[in-house]
Amino acid sequence: MHRPLAHDDPTTALLALILAGGRLAPRRRLLIDCGDAVSALAAGRARWQAAGLDRRQCQALLAPDADALAHARQWLAASPQHRLISLVDDAFPALLAHAPEPPLGLFVAGDADLLWQPMVAIVGSRSATPSGQAIAGNLARQLCARQLCVASGLAAGIDAAAHRASLQVAGNSVAVVGTGLDRCYPAGHRHMQDQLVQHGAVISEYAPGTPPRAGNFPARNRLLAGLSLAVIVVEAAQRSGAMITARLASEAGREVFAVPGSPLNPLSRGCNRLLRDGAGLLESIDDLLPTLPPLLRLLGTSLPGQALDPASADTLPPVLVSGPVLDETEQRQVWQALDLIGVDLDELGQRSGLTVARLSAILLDLELAGWALQTHGRWQRAPTPPSTTASIDAG
Amino acid sequence: MHRPLAHDDPTTALLALILAGGRLAPRRRLLIDCGDAVSALAAGRARWQAAGLDRRQCQALLAPDADALAHARQWLAASPQHRLISLVDDAFPALLAHAPEPPLGLFVAGDADLLWQPMVAIVGSRSATPSGQAIAGNLARQLCARQLCVASGLAAGIDAAAHRASLQVAGNSVAVVGTGLDRCYPAGHRHMQDQLVQHGAVISEYAPGTPPRAGNFPARNRLLAGLSLAVIVVEAAQRSGAMITARLASEAGREVFAVPGSPLNPLSRGCNRLLRDGAGLLESIDDLLPTLPPLLRLLGTSLPGQALDPASADTLPPVLVSGPVLDETEQRQVWQALDLIGVDLDELGQRSGLTVARLSAILLDLELAGWALQTHGRWQRAPTPPSTTASIDAG
Numbered sequence: 001m002h003r004p005l006a007h008d009d010p011t012t013a014l015l016a017l018i019l020a021g022g023r024l025a026p027r028r029r030l031l032i033d034c035g036d037a038v039s040a041l042a043a044g045r046a047r048w049q050a051a052g053l054d055r056r057q058c059q060a061l062l063a064p065d066a067d068a069l070a071h072a073r074q075w076l077a078a079s080p081q082h083r084l085i086s087l088v089d090d091a092f093p094a095l096l097a098h099a100p101e102p103p104l105g106l107f108v109a110g111d112a113d114l115l116w117q118p119m120v121a122i123v124g125s126r127s128a129t130p131s132g133q134a135i136a137g138n139l140a141r142q143l144c145a146r147q148l149c150v151a152s153g154l155a156a157g158i159d160a161a162a163h164r165a166s167l168q169v170a171g172n173s174v175a176v177v178g179t180g181l182d183r184c185y186p187a188g189h190r191h192m193q194d195q196l197v198q199h200g201a202v203i204s205e206y207a208p209g210t211p212p213r214a215g216n217f218p219a220r221n222r223l224l225a226g227l228s229l230a231v232i233v234v235e236a237a238q239r240s241g242a243m244i245t246a247r248l249a250s251e252a253g254r255e256v257f258a259v260p261g262s263p264l265n266p267l268s269r270g271c272n273r274l275l276r277d278g279a280g281l282l283e284s285i286d287d288l289l290p291t292l293p294p295l296l297r298l299l300g301t302s303l304p305g306q307a308l309d310p311a312s313a314d315t316l317p318p319v320l321v322s323g324p325v326l327d328e329t330e331q332r333q334v335w336q337a338l339d340l341i342g343v344d345l346d347e348l349g350q351r352s353g354l355t356v357a358r359l360s361a362i363l364l365d366l367e368l369a370g371w372a373l374q375t376h377g378r379w380q381r382a383p384t385p386p387s388t389t390a391s392i393d394a395g
Numbered sequence: 396m397h398r399p400l401a402h403d404d405p406t407t408a409l410l411a412l413i414l415a416g417g418r419l420a421p422r423r424r425l426l427i428d429c430g431d432a433v434s435a436l437a438a439g440r441a442r443w444q445a446a447g448l449d450r451r452q453c454q455a456l457l458a459p460d461a462d463a464l465a466h467a468r469q470w471l472a473a474s475p476q477h478r479l480i481s482l483v484d485d486a487f488p489a490l491l492a493h494a495p496e497p498p499l500g501l502f503v504a505g506d507a508d509l510l511w512q513p514m515v516a517i518v519g520s521r522s523a524t525p526s527g528q529a530i531a532g533n534l535a536r537q538l539c540a541r542q543l544c545v546a547s548g549l550a551a552g553i554d555a556a557a558h559r560a561s562l563q564v565a566g567n568s569v570a571v572v573g574t575g576l577d578r579c580y581p582a583g584h585r586h587m588q589d590q591l592v593q594h595g596a597v598i599s600e601y602a603p604g605t606p607p608r609a610g611n612f613p614a615r616n617r618l619l620a621g622l623s624l625a626v627i628v629v630e631a632a633q634r635s636g637a638m639i640t641a642r643l644a645s646e647a648g649r650e651v652f653a654v655p656g657s658p659l660n661p662l663s664r665g666c667n668r669l670l671r672d673g674a675g676l677l678e679s680i681d682d683l684l685p686t687l688p689p690l691l692r693l694l695g696t697s698l699p700g701q702a703l704d705p706a707s708a709d710t711l712p713p714v715l716v717s718g719p720v721l722d723e724t725e726q727r728q729v730w731q732a733l734d735l736i737g738v739d740l741d742e743l744g745q746r747s748g749l750t751v752a753r754l755s756a757i758l759l760d761l762e763l764a765g766w767a768l769q770t771h772g773r774w775q776r777a778p779t780p781p782s783t784t785a786s787i788d789a790g
């Protein structure tokens with residue numbers, strides 16, 4: 001009789017759970033019920049079966065694939081930029097955690113903090129027209145100019161145009177891929193993937209070593225949808241991955257936008273179909289911004305350690321209606337420099353004209369008073385300031 | 396003191412009313428209140444003033460412009476295809492009569508019966524792209540294939556493409572113009588106008604001799620909207636005549652459709668704006684057909700001599716749900732050949748395989764039983780057949 005492996009190391013335990021393969025839902029149930037991967041593996045066969053794991057999965061937990069495990073551990077150790085974030089870890093992005101079917105963990109190469117930034121996905125056809133690629137590029141640049149992160153799938157066509165434009169303007173871009181992060185698909189995008197690792201992030205739910213498999217790409221789309229506040233479809237055939245991403249985004253409660261196109265362009269069919277079905281019509285990012293605050297609030301109220309209040313996610317933060325009344329000039333300056341999305345200290349310094357030291361002190365005041373909040377080193381206006389008429393106690 | 400001219404001739408009287416110019420509403424009130432133009436002119440100054448006519452208009456009725464009157468009469472006499480149809484005449488198209496701000500009369504060159512046929516307007520930019528013109532042409536051909544009449548404004552760009560395509564497939568097309576029918580604007584469209592007179596109709600509310608005036612073109616748009624069951628906008632700038640036509644159509648309770656276009660095409664702005672504002676997204680005529688039956692019913696129930704029932708215009712005729720049960724094979728054949736829009740006997744003969752004599756007899760039976768109706772020589776299914784389960788008394 002095998003006995004459960006005593007994986008004291010959380011990473012090894014999570015890898016074993018991921019590498020076990022098969023149906024995801026039972027493994028996720030086990031992980032969540034047990035609280036962490038080490039406990040999940042220690043729980044034993046009876047508990048595994050109770051969570052719904054089949055014989056093959058139980059067998060894989062008893063005797064994990066040593067080579068695959070070693071390969072994944074080796075990849076994780078190869079760079080400080082390589083991480084595996086467990087679904088039950090506070091660092092796991094809140095939006096994805098609250099979307100349907102979250103993965104057991106996320107492999108990240110690059111800046112994992114980006115996963116907490118407000119992200120908008122740009123998706124579309126691999127065989128996009130030059131116009132479609134130009135539109136995707138324009139939209140990506142507009143998102144970056146608003147300090148929103150551009151998410152896409154590293155595929156040819158629209159995806160590549162969106163990532164490329166983000167990199168060109170030194171904006172934030174995240175690629176969600178359907179292979180292990182030591183692979184690259186399509187192979188010709190290796191340089192782009194490297195650039196994204198360096199200046200953004202590339203993520204996957206698949207362990208290093210996982211080759212491109214057709215079946216994994218629709219699953220990749222659900223990650224893209226789950227991580228994003230909104231999905232923009234630019235040129236897509238009626239049946240395409242982009243349409244799947246749009247459907248999944250809609251099911252996850254995210255905003256779906258489509259760029260309209262001429263009936264003479266076959267790649268407009270999917271977008272025009274989405275418009276008929278109620279997607280927002282998008283010509284520029286200005287069409288999307290007014291829809292984001294409720295979802296930004298979702299992001300804001302689901303910070304680690306806080307319970308998500310789904311009911312509150314439907315109302316516009318009052319801050320959009322009128323700013324607070326501050327009695328200190330400097331506080332007012334800083335408040336005005338803050339946005340509803342996170343901004344780093346350097347940018348805030350430039351916006352406010354204050355020194356970083358002074359800025360930090362004022363931000364702390366604003367945070368204590370409930371006017372501002374900080375997430376992963378970026379500051380933003382609190383989605384629900386205490387009152388729009390009260391002044392702040394500067395003490 | 397002048398005394399009212401004793402115009403015994405209804406045409407002369409109506410021309411005098413039209414040529415009086417100035418505000419339209421008081422003259423229309425006078426015409427409708429008095430029942431016809433002869434009575435309106437005979438009514439005298441006190442009645443004219445009570446209807447709201449100003450001093451200048453009263454003066455013009457007392458002493459009409461003899462030259463303009465003679466010119467208009469001369470034009471009307473020049474061809475049997477030239478007509479002037481009074482608003483209070485049974486031949487005046489019902490849809491336009493029930494739209495806001497109908498004109499006092501319609502000058503028609505060509506086939507006046509076409510004004511009673513179901514009509515769809517195709518409008519758009521004068522500086523349309525080749526793609527836009529191709530789309531307008533495709534849509535016009537699709538409308539003609541469904542035996543719907545194509546209405547437009549004889550302008551350059553989209554209008555011309557729609558008229559041209561209709562003429563090419565020998566379909567029905569009506570041009571609504573903003574000048575007298577002895578003029579042509581733009582001058583280069585003289586040949587197209589002649590073709591439309593010969594194979595369709597060209598109409599105007601302005602008396603022969605009226606030159607192109609910028610102020611008359613928005614008014615022309617309201618006629619186009621009022622005559623049509625639906626308006627399709629293909630490529631339009633945000634501020635343009637086509638957008639005005641769309642607004643007027645919407646105000647008249649007509650369906651408004653817009654063809655989506657790329658954000659990179661400045662002439663898509665207007666269309667995409669309309670889509671945001673709730674216009675139907677149209678890629679082909681199939682998108683429009685399901686919306687027509689309620690309006691066809693409006694056309695059907697407002698035949699001369701019948702009262703319009705606005706309440707009934709909002710429900711779909713039951714005939715769309717299920718056809719009637721006929722116990723005679725030939726009746727069934729004819730019923731199946733009939734459409735919800737008018738079809739002529741030749742076409743019905745081809746569809747049913749019956750001789751015209753036999754067809755006429757059966758159509759008469761169907762008409763008497765309330766299953767079919769005839770308007771201006773074209774047959775169609777009655778919008779509200781007596782019952783979808785009863786059989787017809789063939790007697």
